[in-house]
Amino acid sequence: MTPLSVHFTGVSKRYPHFSLDNIDLALPTGSIMGFVGANGAGKSTTIRILMGLVHQDTGAVEVLGHPMPDDQAAAKRDIGFVSEDMRLYEAATLAWHMKFIQSIFPRWDQRYADNLLRRFDLKPQQKIKGLSHGQRVKAALLLALARRPRLLVLDEPTTGLDPVARHEVLAELMAVLTDEDRTIFFSSQNTLDVEQISDQITFIDRGRIIDSANKEIFLDRWRRLRLMLPPDRPLPRLPGVVEIGGSTRLPVLTINQFDPAMVALCQDAGAAVQSIDAMTLEEIFIANVQSRRDHSVAVSETPESVTA
Amino acid sequence: MNTYLVRRLIYKDWYLSQGLFLAALVLGALTLAGIAAAKGTQLAVILGVIILATILIGMGAILMSSMVVERRQQTLPFVMSLPISYLEYTTSKLLGCLFIFLVLWAALLLGMIATILATPWFPHGLIPFTVIMMVEMLVTTCLLAAVSVTTESQGWTIGVAQLGGLGLNAVGFSIVRLHGIKDTIVAPHPHWTPTALAILAIELATMAMSIAVAFYIQSRKRDFV
Numbered sequence: 033m034t035p036l037s038v039h040f041t042g043v044s045k046r047y048p049h050f051s052l053d054n055i056d057l058a059l060p061t062g063s064i065m066g067f068v069g070a071n072g073a074g075k076s077t078t079i080r081i082l083m084g085l086v087h088q089d090t091g092a093v094e095v096l097g098h099p100m101p102d103d104q105a106a107a108k109r110d111i112g113f114v115s116e117d118m119r120l121y122e123a124a125t126l127a128w129h130m131k132f133i134q135s136i137f138p139r140w141d142q143r144y145a146d147n148l149l150r151r152f153d154l155k156p157q158q159k160i161k162g163l164s165h166g167q168r169v170k171a172a173l174l175l176a177l178a179r180r181p182r183l184l185v186l187d188e189p190t191t192g193l194d195p196v197a198r199h200e201v202l203a204e205l206m207a208v209l210t211d212e213d214r215t216i217f218f219s220s221q222n223t224l225d226v227e228q229i230s231d232q233i234t235f236i237d238r239g240r241i242i243d244s245a246n247k248e249i250f251l252d253r254w255r256r257l258r259l260m261l262p263p264d265r266p267l268p269r270l271p272g273v274v275e276i277g278g279s280t281r282l283p284v285l286t287i288n289q290f291d292p293a294m295v296a297l298c299q300d301a302g303a304a305v306q307s308i309d310a311m312t313l314e315e316i317f318i319a320n321v322q323s324r325r326d327h328s329v330a331v332s333e334t335p336e337s338v339t340a
Numbered sequence: 341m342n343t344y345l346v347r348r349l350i351y352k353d354w355y356l357s358q359g360l361f362l363a364a365l366v367l368g369a370l371t372l373a374g375i376a377a378a379k380g381t382q383l384a385v386i387l388g389v390i391i392l393a394t395i396l397i398g399m400g401a402i403l404m405s406s407m408v409v410e411r412r413q414q415t416l417p418f419v420m421s422l423p424i425s426y427l428e429y430t431t432s433k434l435l436g437c438l439f440i441f442l443v444l445w446a447a448l449l450l451g452m453i454a455t456i457l458a459t460p461w462f463p464h465g466l467i468p469f470t471v472i473m474m475v476e477m478l479v480t481t482c483l484l485a486a487v488s489v490t491t492e493s494q495g496w497t498i499g500v501a502q503l504g505g506l507g508l509n510a511v512g513f514s515i516v517r518l519h520g521i522k523d524t525i526v527a528p529h530p531h532w533t534p535t536a537l538a539i540l541a542i543e544l545a546t547m548a549m550s551i552a553v554a555f556y557i558q559s560r561k562r563d564f565v
Contacts, residue, residue, distance in 0.1 A: 085420055087562035105342060105425045113421035119414040121356055128355070135348055136422055
């Protein structure tokens with residue numbers, strides 16, 4: 033069995049206006065988990081708990097075999113962390129930051145750091161206050177990557193980056209993935225980024241994990257079925273229908289448990305299958321969130337459907 | 341306690357505040373030189389003391405609020421991504437900022453004593469009062485550090501810095517009227533009277549207590565960033 037780099041069991045955290053409820057999360061070593069959620073969904077709180085910066089009210093968190101937050105200092109020796117709200121010291125140069133990090137992390141790889149300086153087009157003698165947002169993100173990423181961490185935790189690192197900078201950052205992350213023992217936990221609102229680099233996907237909404245699976249499984253099991261129903265024919269009963277759109281005669285079903293055998297089921301029910309469309313991760317995410325939020329309404333309004 | 345990492349963080353704070361530290365040191369040295377050059381005239385002494393107190397209180401406020409500033413400038417996530425615990429971070433902040441402040445404080449205190457001893461215009465009996473007031477500035481700085489670290493609030497830190505500045509005047513006026521201080525302040529030699537020693541003991545105890553309370557509160561915090 034693959035060891036877990038991150039393991040949340042029944043983790044809850046309550047704030048006056050927000051709660052993280054019963055989070056279970058397992059990230060096998062060597063995998064890349066994309067952690068997707070809207071603003072205020074609980075991504076950053078989850079990551080702060082993962083990093084030991086916030087103490088969970090209930091539940092257990094283990095990171096690289098260390099219980100958090102009690103053993104956070106030991107765990108963080110092997111973690112590289114970059115978050116969208118992380119800033120470096122403006123009065124100091126990037127070279128000073130590199131030297132500072134190098135003095136703390138014995139595995140610091142200067143050759144790799146020099147390589148990243150070239151690839152990110154960063155000048156070590158430049159003060160941080162003179163860097164653009166994209167350069168600051170790249171600088172923070174360089175400082176996290178060159179320490180050669182076993183676990184890379186990235187909290188929305190591509191937010192606010194221009195397309196070129198985003199491409200460079202993602203390309204570097206993909207290059208990092210060639211190391212099979214490296215684990216990445218990557219939170220983002222941008223499903224395109226997540227789809228590009230992740231092999232595991234977890235959706236979070238309103239403080240709860242609403243779905244978590246392998247990316248290929250995710251993409252395989254979600255489909256849009258466009259049907260044509262003869263007059264007076266009811267919608268066929270299919271498992272995993274999370275949303276019904278279109279019209280009565282031309283319904284469009286969003287399904288989260290797609291099976292090719294469903295086509296025959298539809299045809300047996302007298303419906304013609306016009307098309308079976310694959311969905312992007314963004315479409316899946318939106319459908320997933322909406323169906324959870326409108327669960328009770330959807331059930332009452334569409335009694336024929338079998339909701340997820 | 342990872343003392344190596346605590347030392348590295350103290351070095352980081354030293355590096356980032358060294359420009360300000362040097363400016364304060366140069367201004368303090370120029371002020372003392374000015375007092376000596378003005379032959380200890382009342383106006384020069386009053387102005388000099390105001391400038392020196394402002395330098396120390398100002399540096400104390402800047403250094404001790406660095407934890408609040410670190411949060412406001414969002415460099416705290418960077419520091420907390422390092423392999424440290426809350427307590428190690430608090431230790432590095434309190435010890436580091438106090439150390440930097442102490443270096444400046446000690447340099448200015450030595451400069452003041454040297455000015456009193458080396459020039460003919462000041463009675464040496466002024467030394468105990470000078471030391472008491474300088475230690476009082478340390479007390480104010482420690483209280484400020486404790487408030488800054490535990491509340492992590494810029495408002496509270498500024499409020500305590502202002503109260504500390506006002507309190508310093510009140511403490512100075514009160515102490516200078518005490519028997520055992522006013523009787524010896526113009527003496528040709530320093531007299532470490534029981535009153536002077538008792539005040540110093542109270543000041544040292546207040547400093548130790550404020551630092552201990554700060555550590556206690558930090559050790560009980562559950563959320564840090």
